Amino acid sequence: MKTLKVMLVLAIVLVSSISYSQDTTAKIQSLPIDKKTNCYIRYFYFPNIQAYFDNLKMVYYYKENGEWQTAPELPKNYGGYSLYNKARVTINDYDDDNPYEYLSVHKKMYPYNSKGRFANATVGAE
Incomplete structure (x- = not known):
């Protein structure tokens, strides 16, 4: 159960960092x-x-x-x-x-x- 929680937290952090990176890339390309x-x-x-x-x-x-x-x-x-x-x-x-x-x-x-x-x-x- 502990491993599942850790994996879930890591997945959320990874997805949010990818989303931020894509958003920043899209913004800079619009400049x-x-x-x-x-x-x-x-x-x-x-x-x-x-x-x-x-x-x-x-x-x-x-x-x-x-x-x-x-x-x-x-x-x-x-x-x-x-x-x-x-x-x-x-x-x-x-x-x-x-x-x-x-x-x-x-x-x-x-x-x-x-x-x-x-x-x-x-x-x-x-």
Whole structure:
């Protein structure tokens, strides 16, 4: 009886992990691909708050107390900032899981501009 319970639990875990994997694969394949870099266009960078939005996981990456956090919405101290509010830069050559590793590159390439204007609306991580 114990063996049957263990097998049942393992089967449930296996099925749920396969389902999650298939769901993630389907989502990433629906993202647009940059023809030059052959990367999924997964992230937006917001220069004025130095944060990112992940189009795959639908979460924001932002710093709070010196630590990177993820959440579906930005905290209230960001003043209700949203995906479609203010200036954003499309990250077109990075589609891994930690865009904030390139924050220093993005800050140099796209410094905050209060008018939201950039010479080029895409950025490449080096």
